[in-house]
Each structure stands twice: as structure tokens, then as C-alpha cells.
Amino acid sequence: MPVEIDVTTVYIEDRPYPMDPEQNLLHQCLSAGFNLPYFCWHPALGSVGACRQCAVKQFKDEHDKHGRIVMACMTPASDGTRISIKDSEAAAFRAGIIEGMMLNHPHDCPVCDEGGECHLQDMTVMTGHDYRRYRFEKRTFRNQYLGPFLNHEMNRCIQCYRCVRFYREYAGGADFNSFALRNLVYFGRDKDGVLENEFAGNLVEVCPTGVFTDATLKRHYTRKWDLEFSPSICTQCSLGCNISIGKRYDTLRRVVNRYNGEVNGYFLCDRGRFGYEFVNSERRIRQSRLRTEAIGPDAAKRHLRDLVASNPGVIGIGSPRASLESNFALRALVGPDRFYAGIPSSELELLRLMLDILRSGPAGTPSLREVESSDAVLVLGEDVMNVAPRMALSLRQSVRQQPIEIAKRLHVALWQDHGVREVLQDAKGPFFIATSSATRLDDIATECCRGAPDDVARVGYAIARALHSSSPEPQDLADNQRAFVESVTNAFKMAKRPLVISGASYRNIGIIRAAANVSRVLPGATLSFITPECNSFGLAFLTGTSLEAAIKAKPTAAIVIENDLYRRLPAPEVDSFFSQCAHVVVLDHLENRTTTRAELVLSTATFAEADGTLVNNECRAQRFFGVFPPSETIRQSWQWLGEWENLDRVIADMSGGVPGLSGIAQAAPSAAFRMSGAKVPREPHRWSGRTAVLANITVDEPKPPVDLNSPLSFSMEGNPDQPPAALIPFFWSPGWNSAQATNKFQEEIAGPLRGGDPGVRLIEAGQGEGIPMASRAAESDEDARLSAPNRDRQGADAFNGALFASVPSAFQPRENEWLIIPLFHIFGSDELSRAAPAVAQLFPDPYLALNADDAAKFGAEASVMGRNLPVRVTPGLPQGVAGLPSGLPPLEGIMLPAWSGISRI
Amino acid sequence: MFSILQTMWNVFLHMFHRRVTVQYPEEKPYLAPRYRGRIILSRDPDGGERCVACYLCAAVCPVDCIALQATEDSSGRRYPEFFRINFSRCIFCGFCEDACPTYAIQLTPDFEMGEYHRPNLVYEKEDLLINGPGKYPGYNFWRVCGVQIGGKDKGESEREAAPADVHTLLP
CATH class of the missing domain: 2.40.40.20 (Barwin-like endoglucanases)
Known part of the structure; x- marks a missing residue:
């Protein structure tokens, strides 16, 4: 019986290093901390050996003095391999490759947006190529218009092919390619036009040089070293991708990916990357106002306090786009009984149900990394690409999981990107979509089933029934539905890591129940719910009463935080609510219809000015930190509403006072955290202009603002060591100025960040509170696990931790409706x-x-x-x-x- | 006793030596062209602003006394929207001139910048920009770089081939 080797020994410069034989030498050398230049290799894209940059000298054995040059990215880290990175021949080879790449590279660095965070610059410095010997003409190209997000400057291209590999093979785009031939290879579209793929913005970070740069950054350009960064969480959908937000001169300048191995990995969607500019919008409320008069912050706060004191019936309306802390502060101010969720009951009930389902298990909810490794997926009633875009990118990888087994059988190493793609051809693993309209993932779907939301639910029930007989059976399925159910069932029976994705998009309770049933009857399945907004689950933890209940309560006064009620309910209902409310206080950051109805508007912080916690769709609580210094006039909602000393006090009160939230303090270190006695600096050490930025106003440099809420400082002074994962404001390491510096912060390349990926899961499957659950121990014994359904079916469709019984009836089109x-x-x-x-x-x-x-x-x-x-x-x-x-x-x-x-x- | 007398004698002899002291301000000392005095921003031979707002001077400045913001005109030519040097902090080390890739920022042989009020030592772009190329008469960055700007199409920079025809299939 062959012994499985997990760790091999590779000798680098005659010193032994333990390495993973499943990986290539480049991956392992970088993991071991060596600086080895590379271009075409990317941790998420694998090796193709195109750029020849990662050359090392390999030796046969310890007596071999001659050796041979090999590409580290194309050589497995097999046992006993002896290599040298420092070898003069290998070093000269690498310098030669760079020199070749630089022949046509334009003299653009001073006006190139990539300058200062350019992988090509870093690698050129690393190899030591510093003098241009080539005296002949440089090749030039015409650029293309690629839409509002990306700037194209094709002259700078070094033909590493990363962009097409990401865009076409990883993200599934079709309107971008390589054209022409020999030294004229051109990367772009067939003609000018907006890039269609929703992940095109990642080319900014994927491109090792300045061919694709951020067009929104270009309008207010600032070098990476001049930006003040904060670790933040994207607020534009429910996935909670980790982002770094960069600020300079009082405006938010850009958003870059902040690696989190469990959540977003290396990539963001374009909405998350480019949607940040609302922070600089002219519609921002920068000054509190009482009716139409501007009012000072202290007077505003006093007015709010008087209003609450004189109106004992004041209610609070929370928001799924406000942080847990802000919602909790409102709840604490008005009392839990008078705190309402600020979303319609149709949405809130679904969220509560999802939480109950996730709490009772047994199916766990996957992180995006786990979504990526699922080998059979069923999407029930969600247009994933448009609701939770980053998950769609993970799903594109998941369809490779089953075919990849073929490559494994053929002993093709999985990092051999071209080899694996050659083996796979167009083979795709099982991926099924049941929705009411076409989605942007249909091209990778094994089969799609279209139907009204109720029919989608019925298909879900039918799948659960086909997998296990104790699940209720929907009657009279159409033929196409039957065929779909059969394919899904067959695929799921073969799968090792099946995944069911559902959500609240159609506001259909049947779909969620059906998804729960499927995940329950399928051993080893995971269940992922997509929630509508960035803190929907967080809000559902705090209250169970909906916006309609708030209207029914007919309060005399109401406080609304970060919520435009006109987006939640029909305008006449909201109008009548506001007209019967004698006093309305609105806390928000952008002018909207709700703020026009307010007596008192308090200028509130956006995510870029605030600190707090968001709960994403996998119930992962993640802390975000603001990048703007505290302001008198613009305050966070919890600061307006309460008298807490700092964020940690709010969190302490909340984790003690709200069931299920006890873990949130662990989402990030508290404000008292120090590294060698200092806070973590938000500014890179080369941040410039400290004595000149404000010199036109005052030449006496003011003391840096104090941040009471976080362990980050508004300064460049601090410990140069790497901060804990949740506090990394930006990725930088000596010699690695580009986003590739992420390598230096990971335990292993493409693995978790040092000390574990940030965020804390509030719910682990089967560990819920107060709800009977199918225990994990019973998982192996299917009958024991499913003993409950019969009881369930007799009563109402009450959830008792087992299976839901009420199948909706089939959708009947109406005559004139x-x-x-x-x-x-x-x-x-x-x-x-x-x-x-x-x-x-x-x-x-x-x-x-x-x-x-x-x-x-x-x-x-x-x-x-x-x-x-x-x-x-x-x-x-x-x-x-x-x-x-x-x-x-x-x-x-x-x-x-x-x-x-x-x-x- | 003897040494005191010798010292007095030496001092006496110095009365007949050539004077080193210059009667400033009536008389100005000679300053070499590369003297590191007041900083200016120069223009290229075509009269355009040389500074391309690359932020390198600000980054290299050891006292962080340079602040600027890049912007672009409609043709894509980049220039500083504002450019500020706080001379009350400047140590005239000349690193900014070394770092400048376009010869825009230069130190000049002028040190007479005394002010009674520190705010008067904060120079904005209009105070810094001169009407000539300064010490480096010939150089124009935009003629070398590959970015297209108004009046210079792709492939029209020095040592640049005409834009490639990506539709050709000829070997």
C-alpha cells in the first residue's frame, strides 16, 4: 500500500524546507517567504509558465554543481528537489527576461496610475534590471474605451495573459480577448465598448502593470502610498466582502480588495469596487437641520433628547444597511418593544425563518471558499449574479470541481492551469438553476428550470421528495419540471459536497422552505441563503417586528436611522405614516424622500466614516473601521442616539443584551489593542505632505485626530509588524508595493491570513439557541433524523427542526392580471x-x-x-x-x- | 608670555590679508547654478507645465512639506491641480529635484526668502511656476512618454513605432 506523503523536503540553497508536494515550487517558495519574481502565475489562476520570470536553478543531487534552469511555477515541489534562487545564472536569466519585457514598455511611470503599486516595477527592482540598453523603436497600440470603470493603456502590456485568463476562464466573460500575433498581441475587446463582465474591475489588480487602471480613481488620482486606508466591509450586498478603503484630502478615493480567504479571496465585484463614490456625493447631508434651518451638533442632540423625553411613545425604525451598533443604539434608546426593523414583514419573516433554519441545521452555511469547492449546486429562486455578485464568481469555480476529478485521475497537477483546462475542455459539474427568469449564470448551468416563484418552490419540494420519501410530494408537476428534478436528484446523489442556494429575492416563503428541505434530506449538504442587504441578518437578530407594525402602532414620534422608507413600502402608506407622526427624526447620510419628511435630520456617517459590525449572509460578523477622522457635525448613528464612550462599550452592551450576538466582540480586537505599545497606523509609512496638506489653512501642524473607537490611528507612525488580520488597513511589504503583497500576509499562499481569516460566525449549524434541532450525531442514521416530519405534517407548517410540509399549489396564470x-x-x-x-x-x-x-x-x-x-x-x-x-x-x-x-x- | 605676543602678531598680520567677508546685502556672494535654494516649478521648451503630478517629490521629501493633487486636462495631459510647498518646513535637501522624472521641480540659487509671518512661506503653484525651463533647457517629458496627449498622437513620441495594426495577419 503506497504511503501518502503530505510533506516533502525541498532544498533551497542547500537548506531543507518542508513543502507541499501537491503544489509547485513558486507557490511553495513564496509561502516559505522567499522573494521570487513572477508575472503570469496568480494564486487564484494557477500556473501556465508563459512569462519565464520565475526561473530557478534545479540540481540533480547534492553533488550536481552544474544544474539546469527550470520555471519554478511549472515544477512540482517533489521530495528531495534541490534548487537555488540566488544562483547567478538563474538571476541573470530573470534579469534578461525583465529586460526583454521592458523593451517596449513606455516611459510612463510618472503619469501611470499603477506607479507605486506596480508589480512590474517591483519585479524589475527585484531582478536588478536598471539600465535600458535597447535603442530602437518601441511598439505602440491604440487604446479602447472599456466603460466607466476601467482605463486602458495598451502600450504598457507585457503580454503575461493574466487578464484574458481571469476574464474569460475565471470570470466567464466573453467580450474580451487577445488579438493579433507575435509581438503585437493585443488585449481588449473586438471594438470599443463597456466590458460586460461584472468582475472586470478586478483587472486593475490582476494586471501586473498599468494596462488596466481604475478610471474612478483617475478622476481624483492619488498614489497608493498617499492614501490613508482602513479595513472595511463592503455594504453593497449581503456577502460582506472585505475591502480596504483609501482616503485623501477629505474624499474617499478608491476601494481595493482586502483578502479574506474565507469570504472574497482575491476578487471583488464591480459594484463593490466602484460604488464607493456615494460617500463624496453632493447629495450628502453634511449638516444637521431642524426643519429647514441648519443646527449645530450639540443643539441637535439636545433636541433629540428632549423629543424622546417628551414623547414616551416614540418608536425607532432600524435599517438593514446600518451597522449592528447603530441599530442597537436605537433599540436601547426607544426600548426593544418600540424598535421596529424598518423592512416589510414579507422580508423580515423570511429573514427570521432563514436564521431559524440555519440555527437548527444540520446543513451548515458555507463561506464563499466552501461555495467554490462545492461539487453540485442548486440555485432556488435567486439571480445570484445580480443580487450577490461575488458569489456568482465562486459558483463559476464550483462547476469545475467535479470535472477536476478527471484531471486528478490522470495525475495532472491542479496548479497546471492549462493542463487541467485541456483535460476538462468544456466539461462542467452539476449546476442547476430554478428561477423565474434567465440569469447571468445560465451559461454554466447543467439545466435551468423556469417557473413562477411558487413553481420554483414546488420544484424544490420535488427534489427533496425524490431524495427522501418523508419529504412532502408536490402534485402534478409538469414534464419539464420532472426532468429537471430527476437530473438534480441524480447529480446530488453522486455529489460529495452538494450546495443549495436560496434567498429572499422573490419574497417567497415556499422557496426557502423547499431549500431547507433539500438541504436536510441530503447528507453532507450545505445551505446558503442570500439576504437582501449588508446587515439584514444583523437586523433580524435585533428585532422581530416589521415596518408595517410600526405604522400600525400609530406613534406620535418616530426616529428613523439610515433608511429610506419610500424604498420599503408604497409611497401613500409612508406618506400617511409621516403625516400622522407629529415628530420625525431621520438619521441618514444621503438626501432622500424620507429626509424631506423629517423635522430633525441628523447628518450621519457613511461606512467610510463609521465603525461597526455587519452580519453577512453566512452569519459572519465582521467589523469595519472608518477612514475619516471623527467629525463634530457628522456622527455615527450610535453616537447621535446614545452616550457611549466608544464603540467597544456599545458592543459590550449589545453582546450582553441581545441573544445570539455574544460573539461579536471577537470580530476584531478592541480599541485598547496595541502593537508594541502603538496603534496600527492607517497611513503607509511613506504617506506624504504631512506638513503641507493643511499649510494653506494653518502652518501649525495639528495633532493627529484621536480615534477612540478603534485600535487604528490616523497617522503613519506605528509598529512596522503585521497587524492582526481584522486590522490590516492595506497590504504592503518591503519590495512588494502592489496588491501581490498579500502573499506576505498569508499563512500559506491563497490560504488564510496569519492568525486566521477575520470575522466570527454567529451561527454554526446545529448550534442554535432554543429551537429543537436534528443533532449532528443522528446524521448518520437517516431515519432518526427524519422521524419528525409526520408530526409536522399534521399541524400547521410550524418549523420544528425537521421538514416543512406545506407545498404551495402550482402557479395559475390569470386572465387579465x-x-x-x-x-x-x-x-x-x-x-x-x-x-x-x-x-x-x-x-x-x-x-x-x-x-x-x-x-x-x-x-x-x-x-x-x-x-x-x-x-x-x-x-x-x-x-x-x-x-x-x-x-x-x-x-x-x-x-x-x-x-x-x-x-x- | 611669548605665545600671547605671537598671537597678537598673527592677528596684526591678518589686517593685510584678503577679506573673506562679503558686505551682504550691498554686495551679493557668488552662488553656483546648482546651489540649493528656493524651489521653482519650470516649464518645458514648448511652454507647457513640466510637472506631471507624479507625487514623487512629495514622497521623497524628508519633512513632508510638499502637497499636491493631480488632475488632467481634456486631452489627457496630467498636471497638478494645486502644488504647495511649505518653505517654513523645507530643509533644501534637493531630494525633490533628484526624484523629479520631468525636471519640473528645481532648486535655484536664491535664498532670500525671509518672512516675518510663517504663513507667508507657504508657496502655491502660482508662486512656484516660472516661465522657462530652468537648468535643463531641452527636455520635454511628454515627447518621451507613451501616453497620448493633445497635439501628440500614439506613436508620435521619440523612438516610437506607429500604432500597430492588430488586424494584420502577416508574419
């Missing part, structure tokens, strides 16, 4: 990125979506719910179902799904 469902847009459905100019360029115009047959009944325009809208034929929509873009003005606030007539104009 359509079921209007919400359709989501990565650019457009989100509230805040509306105020970001670059993202706003890509918004669709409002439309009414119909299938081709239904659309034929109307002309180019139709009237629905009192609005005239252009008709758009949308593939996949079933007969009798229509769609409206969600959250897109003026369609915000419409409660969907709803039945409505559509009439010709």
Missing part, C-alpha cells in the same frame, strides 16, 4: 451606488419585463401600476408573470411580487 416579480440589477437595484457617478452610467432605464408571447399583446410601451413603461422581452419569464426592476427609481417602494393588470397605451 400578471404576477409582477422583482428583477434585480447589479447596477441599479442598490440604493447607495445610485449616487456613484461611474456606476450610475450603467443603470438600466425602468422597464416592464414580459415574455415574448405576453409582450406581443402590448406595443412598445405598456401601463402597469399606474406607470407607463417600455416593454422589454425577457427570456425565461413564464406566461402570466411579468417583472419590474427592483429598487430602480421611480419603481422603488412597490411591494413585489404582486398581481396587477397591464394595459396597452
Whole structure:
């Protein structure tokens, strides 16, 4: 029996190092801390051996003095390998390669946006090439317009092919490629135009030099070393991707990826990367006001306090886009009984149900890394690409998991990117989508099933039934549904790590119950719920009462935090609520319809000015820290609402006072944390202009602002050591100025950050509180686990930790009415990125979506719910179902799904 | 006793030596062209602003007394929106001149910058920008770099081939 070797010994410069034989030498040398230059290799993209930059000398044995040059990225770290990085021949080879790459590289560094964080600069310095000998002409190219996010400067290209490999092979884009031949290879589109892929922005970090740079940064350009960074969390969807936000001269300048091995890894979506500009928007509320008069912060706070004291019935309306701390502060101010969630009950109930399902297990909820390694996926009723974009990128990798077994059988190393792709060809693992309209992931789906939301739920129930007989059976499935159910069932039975994805997009409780059933009858399955907003789950931890209940309570006074109620409920309802409220206080950062109804508007911090905790869709609590110094006029919601000394006090009160949140203090070190007696500096050590930035106002340099809420300082002074993972403001390491410096912060390349990836899971499967659960021990014994359903079926559809029983009836189209469902847009459905100019360029115009047959009944325009809208034929929509873009003005606030007539104009 | 007399004699002899002291300000001393005095921003031979707002001078400045913000004109030519030097902090080390890739920032043989009020030592771009190329008459960064700007198309820089035809399949 062969002995499995987990660790091999590789000799570098005659010293032994333990290494992973499943990996290549480059990966392992970098993991071991060596500086070895590379271009075409990327931790997430694997090796192709195209750039020849990572050359090392390999020796046969200890007596071999001659050796041979090999590419580290293409050589396995097999036992007993002896290599030399320092070898003069290998070093000269690497310098020669760089010199070749630089032949045509333009003299652009001073005006190139990549300068100072350029992998090509770093590698050129690392190899020691410093003098240009080539005297002939440089090749030039014409650039293309690639949309509002990316700037194209093709002259700078070194033909490493990373961009096409990421864009086409990793992100599944089709409108970008390499063109032409020999030394004229061109990377771009066939003609000018906006890049279609939702992850195109990652080219900024994937490109080792300045061919693709951030076009939003270009408008207010600042070098990386001049930005003040904070570790933050993206607030534009529920996944909670980790980001670094950079600020200079009082404006937010850019967002870059902050590696978190469990969550976003190396990549972000374009909404997250470019939607930050709302922070600089002209619609910002920078001054509190009482009716129409500006009011000082202290007077405003006094007014708020008097108002609360004189109105004992004051209610608080929270928000899923505000931090846990802000919501908790409001809850503490008005009392838990008078704190309302600020979202309609249709949404809140689903969130509570999802939490209950996740608490009771047995299916755990996966991190995005686990999503990536799932080998069979079922999406029930979610347009993942438009609701939680980064997860769609993970799903694109998950379809490779099953075919990759072929490569393993053929002994093709998994890091051999081209080898694996050659073996896989177009083979894709099982990936099934059941939704009401076409999605952007259909191209990788094994099979798609379209139907109204209720039919999607029925398909889910049918799958659960096919997997286990104690799950209820939906009657009268259509033939195509039966076929779909059969394919899913067959695939799931073969899978080792099946995954079910569902969510609240269609506001359909049946879909969530069906997803829960599937995950429960399938051993080893994981279940991922996509929530609507960045802190939806956090809000559901804090309260169970909805916005409608708040309206029914008929309060005389209400405090609304960071929530535009006109996006939540129909305008007449909100109008009547506000008109019967004698006093309305609104805390928000952007002007919206709700702020116009307020007596007192308090200027509130955005995510870039605030500190707090968000709970993402896997119930991971993650702390974010502001990058702007504390301001008198703009304060965080919890600072307006309470008298806490700092954030840690709020967290202490909250973790003690709210069940389920006891773990959140562990999300990041407290404000008292120090490294060698100093705080973690937000500014790089080369941050410039300290004595000149404010010199036009005062030549006496003020003392740096004090940050009471976090262990980060507004300074460049501090310990040069690496901070704990949750506090890393930016990735930088000596000699590694680009985003590739991430290598130096990981325990192993592409592994977790040193000390563990940040964030703390509030729910682990099967460890819920107060709800009977199927214990993990019973997992092996299926019958024991499923003994409950019969009881369940007799009563109402109460959840008792087992299976849900009430199957919805099949969708029946109506004669003159359509079921209007919400359709989501990565650019457009989100509230805040509306105020970001670059993202706003890509918004669709409002439309009414119909299938081709239904659309034929109307002309180019139709009237629905009192609005005239252009008709758009949308593939996949079933007969009798229509769609409206969600959250897109003026369609915000419409409660969907709803039945409505559509009439010709 | 003898040594005192010898010292007095030496002092007496010095009365007949050539004077080193210059009667400043009536008389100005000679300063070499590369003397490190007041900092200026120069223009290229075509009269355009040389500074491309690359931030290298600010980064290298040991006292961090330079602050600027880059911007671009409609043709893509980059220049500083504002450029500020706080001379009350400057130590005239000349690192900024060394770091400048376009010969824009230069130190000049002028040290007469005394002020009664420190705020008057904060120089903005209009105080710094001169109407000539300074010490380096010939150089124009934009003629060397590969970025397209108004009046210079792709492939028109020095030692640049015409833009490649990516549609050709000829070997």
C-alpha cells in the first residue's frame, strides 16, 4: 500500500524546507517567504509558465554543481528537489527576461496610475534590471474605451495573459480577448465598448502593470502610498466582502480588495469596487437641520433628547444597511418593544425563518471558499449574479470541481492551469438553476428550470421528495419540471459536497422552505441563503417586528436611522405614516424622500466614516473601521442616539443584551489593542505632505485626530509588524508595493491570513439557541433524523427542526392580471451606488419585463401600476408573470411580487 | 608670555590679508547654478507645465512639506491641480529635484526668502511656476512618454513605432 506523503523536503540553497508536494515550487517558495519574481502565475489562476520570470536553478543531487534552469511555477515541489534562487545564472536569466519585457514598455511611470503599486516595477527592482540598453523603436497600440470603470493603456502590456485568463476562464466573460500575433498581441475587446463582465474591475489588480487602471480613481488620482486606508466591509450586498478603503484630502478615493480567504479571496465585484463614490456625493447631508434651518451638533442632540423625553411613545425604525451598533443604539434608546426593523414583514419573516433554519441545521452555511469547492449546486429562486455578485464568481469555480476529478485521475497537477483546462475542455459539474427568469449564470448551468416563484418552490419540494420519501410530494408537476428534478436528484446523489442556494429575492416563503428541505434530506449538504442587504441578518437578530407594525402602532414620534422608507413600502402608506407622526427624526447620510419628511435630520456617517459590525449572509460578523477622522457635525448613528464612550462599550452592551450576538466582540480586537505599545497606523509609512496638506489653512501642524473607537490611528507612525488580520488597513511589504503583497500576509499562499481569516460566525449549524434541532450525531442514521416530519405534517407548517410540509399549489396564470416579480440589477437595484457617478452610467432605464408571447399583446410601451413603461422581452419569464426592476427609481417602494393588470397605451 | 605676543602678531598680520567677508546685502556672494535654494516649478521648451503630478517629490521629501493633487486636462495631459510647498518646513535637501522624472521641480540659487509671518512661506503653484525651463533647457517629458496627449498622437513620441495594426495577419 503506497504511503501518502503530505510533506516533502525541498532544498533551497542547500537548506531543507518542508513543502507541499501537491503544489509547485513558486507557490511553495513564496509561502516559505522567499522573494521570487513572477508575472503570469496568480494564486487564484494557477500556473501556465508563459512569462519565464520565475526561473530557478534545479540540481540533480547534492553533488550536481552544474544544474539546469527550470520555471519554478511549472515544477512540482517533489521530495528531495534541490534548487537555488540566488544562483547567478538563474538571476541573470530573470534579469534578461525583465529586460526583454521592458523593451517596449513606455516611459510612463510618472503619469501611470499603477506607479507605486506596480508589480512590474517591483519585479524589475527585484531582478536588478536598471539600465535600458535597447535603442530602437518601441511598439505602440491604440487604446479602447472599456466603460466607466476601467482605463486602458495598451502600450504598457507585457503580454503575461493574466487578464484574458481571469476574464474569460475565471470570470466567464466573453467580450474580451487577445488579438493579433507575435509581438503585437493585443488585449481588449473586438471594438470599443463597456466590458460586460461584472468582475472586470478586478483587472486593475490582476494586471501586473498599468494596462488596466481604475478610471474612478483617475478622476481624483492619488498614489497608493498617499492614501490613508482602513479595513472595511463592503455594504453593497449581503456577502460582506472585505475591502480596504483609501482616503485623501477629505474624499474617499478608491476601494481595493482586502483578502479574506474565507469570504472574497482575491476578487471583488464591480459594484463593490466602484460604488464607493456615494460617500463624496453632493447629495450628502453634511449638516444637521431642524426643519429647514441648519443646527449645530450639540443643539441637535439636545433636541433629540428632549423629543424622546417628551414623547414616551416614540418608536425607532432600524435599517438593514446600518451597522449592528447603530441599530442597537436605537433599540436601547426607544426600548426593544418600540424598535421596529424598518423592512416589510414579507422580508423580515423570511429573514427570521432563514436564521431559524440555519440555527437548527444540520446543513451548515458555507463561506464563499466552501461555495467554490462545492461539487453540485442548486440555485432556488435567486439571480445570484445580480443580487450577490461575488458569489456568482465562486459558483463559476464550483462547476469545475467535479470535472477536476478527471484531471486528478490522470495525475495532472491542479496548479497546471492549462493542463487541467485541456483535460476538462468544456466539461462542467452539476449546476442547476430554478428561477423565474434567465440569469447571468445560465451559461454554466447543467439545466435551468423556469417557473413562477411558487413553481420554483414546488420544484424544490420535488427534489427533496425524490431524495427522501418523508419529504412532502408536490402534485402534478409538469414534464419539464420532472426532468429537471430527476437530473438534480441524480447529480446530488453522486455529489460529495452538494450546495443549495436560496434567498429572499422573490419574497417567497415556499422557496426557502423547499431549500431547507433539500438541504436536510441530503447528507453532507450545505445551505446558503442570500439576504437582501449588508446587515439584514444583523437586523433580524435585533428585532422581530416589521415596518408595517410600526405604522400600525400609530406613534406620535418616530426616529428613523439610515433608511429610506419610500424604498420599503408604497409611497401613500409612508406618506400617511409621516403625516400622522407629529415628530420625525431621520438619521441618514444621503438626501432622500424620507429626509424631506423629517423635522430633525441628523447628518450621519457613511461606512467610510463609521465603525461597526455587519452580519453577512453566512452569519459572519465582521467589523469595519472608518477612514475619516471623527467629525463634530457628522456622527455615527450610535453616537447621535446614545452616550457611549466608544464603540467597544456599545458592543459590550449589545453582546450582553441581545441573544445570539455574544460573539461579536471577537470580530476584531478592541480599541485598547496595541502593537508594541502603538496603534496600527492607517497611513503607509511613506504617506506624504504631512506638513503641507493643511499649510494653506494653518502652518501649525495639528495633532493627529484621536480615534477612540478603534485600535487604528490616523497617522503613519506605528509598529512596522503585521497587524492582526481584522486590522490590516492595506497590504504592503518591503519590495512588494502592489496588491501581490498579500502573499506576505498569508499563512500559506491563497490560504488564510496569519492568525486566521477575520470575522466570527454567529451561527454554526446545529448550534442554535432554543429551537429543537436534528443533532449532528443522528446524521448518520437517516431515519432518526427524519422521524419528525409526520408530526409536522399534521399541524400547521410550524418549523420544528425537521421538514416543512406545506407545498404551495402550482402557479395559475390569470386572465387579465400578471404576477409582477422583482428583477434585480447589479447596477441599479442598490440604493447607495445610485449616487456613484461611474456606476450610475450603467443603470438600466425602468422597464416592464414580459415574455415574448405576453409582450406581443402590448406595443412598445405598456401601463402597469399606474406607470407607463417600455416593454422589454425577457427570456425565461413564464406566461402570466411579468417583472419590474427592483429598487430602480421611480419603481422603488412597490411591494413585489404582486398581481396587477397591464394595459396597452 | 611669548605665545600671547605671537598671537597678537598673527592677528596684526591678518589686517593685510584678503577679506573673506562679503558686505551682504550691498554686495551679493557668488552662488553656483546648482546651489540649493528656493524651489521653482519650470516649464518645458514648448511652454507647457513640466510637472506631471507624479507625487514623487512629495514622497521623497524628508519633512513632508510638499502637497499636491493631480488632475488632467481634456486631452489627457496630467498636471497638478494645486502644488504647495511649505518653505517654513523645507530643509533644501534637493531630494525633490533628484526624484523629479520631468525636471519640473528645481532648486535655484536664491535664498532670500525671509518672512516675518510663517504663513507667508507657504508657496502655491502660482508662486512656484516660472516661465522657462530652468537648468535643463531641452527636455520635454511628454515627447518621451507613451501616453497620448493633445497635439501628440500614439506613436508620435521619440523612438516610437506607429500604432500597430492588430488586424494584420502577416508574419
